[in-house]
Amino acid sequence: MHRTNFDTIGAAKPANRGPKLRTTIDGQEKFCTRCDEWWPADIEFFFSDPGGVGGLFYCCKACFAEYKLARRGGGRESTATEPVIVEGRA
Numbered sequence: 001m002h003r004t005n006f007d008t009i010g011a012a013k014p015a016n017r018g019p020k021l022r023t024t025i026d027g028q029e030k031f032c033t034r035c036d037e038w039w040p041a042d043i044e045f046f047f048s049d050p051g052g053v054g055g056l057f058y059c060c061k062a063c064f065a066e067y068k069l070a071r072r073g074g075g076r077e078s079t080a081t082e083p084v085i086v087e088g089r090a
C-alpha cells in the first residue's frame, strides 16, 4: 500500500474528476476528454447523448470521427501485418 501512488494517479488526471461543463462569456462549453480541449456545448461540436454530461457525447465530433477512422484503419493494418509476422516465424 503506497499512498503516494494514489496521489500521483489522482493528480495526473484531474479532468476526469472535474466538471466537464463550464460557462464562459460566449456561452456554455464542454470539455472533450480525448483532445483535452473545451468546445461550445452544442450539437455543432458534439453529438447529442441523453446520458452524457449536458446531454452531449463525451468527446467532440472531430475526435469521434478520428476514433472511428483509427479503429477501421488499425483493424486493416493489424490484419495486413499479421501474415508477415507468421511468415517470418515460419
Ligand SMILES: [Zn+2]
Binding pocket: 032, 033, 034, 035, 036, 037, 059, 060, 061, 062, 063, 064
Ligand atoms: Zn475532441
